Amino acid sequence: MRANRLRAVTVLAAAGVLAAACGGGGGGDSKSDKNFTLTVDVFGEFGYETLYKGFEQTHPGVTVKQRKVSSLDDYKPRLQQWIATGSGAGDVVALEEGILPLYMQQRAKFVNLFDFGARSMQGDFLPWKWQLGLSPDGSQLVGLGTDVGPLAMCYRKDLFKKAGLPTDRDEVGKLWPTWDQFFATGQRFQGKLSGTKWLDGPTAVLRATVLQDAGSGPGYSFFDKSNNLVFDSNPAVKQAFDTTLKFEQNKMTADMSIFTPPWQTALKRDTFATVPCPSWMLGGIKQFSGDFGKGKWDVATTPGGSGYWGGSWLSVPKQSRHQKEAAALAEYLTGAQSQVGAFKDKDTFPSNVKAEQDPAVSGATNDYFSGAPTGKIFGQLVSSVRPVFLGPKNEDVRQAVENVLIAVGQGKVKPEDAWPKAVEAAKKAAR
Amino acid sequence: MTSVGTRPVRPAPRAGGTPRAGRGRALLARLDVKASPYAFVAPFFVVFLVFGGYPLVYTLWVSLHDWGLASGTRKWAGFGNYGYLFGDEQFWHALENTVGIFLLSTVPQMLLALLLANTLNRRMRAATVFRIGVVAPLITSMAAVAIVFGQLFDTDYGFVNWLLQSHIDWHTGRAWSWTAIAVMVDWRWTGYNALIFLASMQAIPKDLYEAAAIDGASRIRQFWQITVPLLRPTILFTLIISTIGGLQMFTEPVLFGSGTSNKMDGGATHQFQTLTMYMYDNAFGHDRYGYGAAIAWALFLLIIVFSLLNFLFVRRAGGTR
The missing domain is CATH 3.40.190.10 (Periplasmic binding protein-like II)
Incomplete structure (x- = not known):
């Protein structure tokens, strides 16, 4: 009996040590992997669902996954925890106009999209939309404009x-x-x-x-x-x-x-x-x-x-393991072609001037709203x-x-x- | 963790070994008697320290700062947050709401649960079905509960208003919203408490009732003079559990407030905002993590005070036995 009890103690203790050891391991680096998933965090309706395929075709091995929260009020606290703790956020996150100023204070937690070739897109956007995504000194581009309201x-x-x-x-x-x-x-x-x-x-x-x-x-x-x-x-x-x-x-x-x-x-x-x-x-x-x-x-x-009222930006948190590809995805989603697609799908009006001039936008009518020429x-x-x-x-x-x-x-x-x-x-x- | 990880114990030496081995064996035996009980309870305390003790201390540390998760602010504030809390009307308002809803829900809940348990304790057909049935609300999806109760307490088309032939705005008034939330809480938790009472009732010897019946005591008298006194320790247990749960009330009022754009507001005039909602709203909604932590600590202390009050109350009323 007694020996049995002792053994039980030992087993328990050993199990504890083992559990502790396991807890420390895991989470290997996947930087070298060729196949990986990019996660996009959005709220409400961005109209991106059909656009991810296009990015996956030009970037073999990349899978794009979207996490959508229906209301902005539910999205805010989640994002806040991810950014604060440095883990959990998607590779691309949407920042609404009301929360963008908050994260502008913490722009060190986001990558500078200028480092990934976004500077060439400046002429495509409404100037004020571009400006709001930029740090006050103009050196860091935190977010690329999505829609305006x-x-x-x-x-x-x-x-x-x-x-x-x-x-x-x-x-x-x-x-x-x-x-x-x-x-x-x-x-x-x-x-x-x-x-x-x-x-x-x-x-x-x-x-x-x-x-x-x-x-x-x-x-x-x-x-x-x-x-x-x-x-x-x-x-x-x-x-x-x-x-x-x-x-x-x-x-x-x-x-x-x-x-x-x-x-x-x-x-x-x-x-x-x-x-x-x-x-x-x-x-x-x-x-x-x-x-x-x-x-x-x-x-x-x-x-x-x-x-106007509302509109968002896309940003790449520094915690992303695939910053380069994530930045490319943000640039793809805010590009003229994608903004036209999103408008057609969910009526989000483009902040990209080229998209606004596209006949698919400027000539658009909305059947649901009695054929109103919304474009x-x-x-x-x-x-x-x-x-x-x-x-x-x-x-x-x-x-x-x-x-x-x-x-x-x-x-x-x-x-x-x-x-x-x-x-x-x-x-x-x-x- | 590693402190518990002693070396594997060698098999105990056979009887008649060297004196040295004998000493080792005696030591082991003493260790077994003295240490193994601690080793057995250790997992609880280790888990508690990791998931209870550490967050408690960490929260205290956070509460002494101006700390913002989204803005990244982190400045030492000393007891600044606690100072603000004492003068914060909304905090006291939320405390009133919490205690109000707690009293409105717990008192009828306990009585109902006792009666329900007493009924279930009788001989009846399909007893198991009924016994399981009372906890069904507990496993119902909260989203469904929110929808159903939202419709029940709708001002214009709601079932409750139809039943009462009234036009009560359940959401805007303070007392009405508390009542509606208390109904939600009771619907969920009465069965759970009834089941605990039932378990404890079945441990009461049947001959007590038989003797009472021979002496001519009615069913009601038996209930108040045998069942309730013998249930006192159980009642104390459920009361303390309900107090802890009631002061942390969160899900029901949040779901009840789904018509407000910020669900944590508890209505436009905060008429049903509880302490935990105010805490969450500060910490994660308004980027005041430090102040949220201060509220958490205030709540922790309040729960201790209330549990002690409960304990004293029940003991005064006739011992815990």
Whole structure:
């Protein structure tokens, strides 16, 4: 008995040592391998699925794998952990405009795409899009532009007809050159159709108007260009906030946030009649409105002049084992041909000028949106886009302020308290 | 690891060996008596140190810094994060939410689980089916739970509002959202606790009940005067486990808040944001890893305090035995 017990102790101890030894091993270097996999991390819809084959054909032995997370809010923390711990990230990662400034602070964790021949692509891109992916001193190219989000307005043609409003997209655009006129049209609409709200929620309008007002004004929104919080002193922010608040306090929005489950469900009902629409939003509406909304949606110009919202960059983290090939893949995916392909697939409007000029883009119409000439609509808008500086804490401030506006719609915050509350929330979020 | 890795033990020498061998044998025997119990419990402690102790200390270290994962900031902050935490309204708000949801869910849950266990403890047809049935919610996919409960508590088209003939906005009000989340929690965990109670009930000798029945005690009286007192250690165990789980409540409120663009917000006015959500949101959502760690430590201390309170409460109420 006793000897048996001793033996058991020994076996246990030996097993422990063995386990420890095994833990240290593994993870051999695969640099020399000829066959390997490149991983691409994206969120939402980039429209790359059909493009990977083309890269695999020109790079024998390389397999491209995509990891897609549907919402940006779920993608952010994952990416953050990968970059911080130095492992787990894909060979190519997508950085959205809101999170790009954050990673610009840590650009040592990303490769310089200039080292892999990306300098020759400069002339292909919208100058401001190129500039935002570049380090301030111009020596490191962190990201190559994917899509941009020129802003339009999507509306439910069938509901407009019921409310006695014009349905033709040119006439509809003429209804609302300004946000005030858009508001007045909304009141007319809700007077006729009480069961449907005019807008989807405060979040989309706020994002659109902040970028519009900041673009036509100082060129920055919540943070100035030296990264100080100017939320309460920037007239552009106040103006956009007041525009949005007006819709909230008059109960003219369904109080939803884009891409959340209630928003997705609402697209299959007559919950709201309009959605501020950057080009990529078309893909989302099509996906969630599905058969219900086919032929019911159309695209008109947005109130308040030109604007944009969203768009991303592709970067290669330094932790990639195949930096050269990964950089080549990023260059391939942001090249003119690929951007045309992505647009055709998921309506992501190209930031690559050559792609914008391609007839497949400039002449494109969208069947789902009643045959709207989306290539022409967005193409006209994109040239007048004025980029806005976003600080590293921009997203945090935006979320906090959106919450205050939603609370107004819920009756939890009084409209007259909304601005002071938003200022307070912005300060806390910018900490 | 290596400290445990002693040399392989030689086979014990045969009886009648040299005095030296005898001494060796005695030493081994003493070692066996003294050391082998520790060796047997060692794996737990080793695993605990690696997966429990180390993260605990590391979190403390992180909490003393201004630490950002995405921005790469790392500056010594001393107790700055803890100082901020004391004045942080949102932290206290989240603590209120957590304790509120915990009380709203745990009290009915314990009572329901006791009654359920008592029912299952009787003779009945297909007892095993029912006994397994009560833990079915636990193995249901959380995504499905989120969808189903989202529809149940929908304001306009929800089943609960239809049943109550009301128009309650379950998501925006503080008390209503707590109630809805408590229902979700109870649906998942009541059966689990009932099963633990049931196991312990079956260990109660049947003759106690028989004697009570002969003395004319009713079923209800038997339950309160025999079952519940004898179950006290088990109740304490489930209470402590529920406390630890309740204060770390995360999944249910996150799923309940899937209508908010940032799921960790717990609603636009943070009406159902729990401490763990606030912690996660700071650490991974808003690039304040250090502050998130400080919240984690505050939560750790809170759990210890609450568990002690539970312990004292149950002991006061009649010993743990």
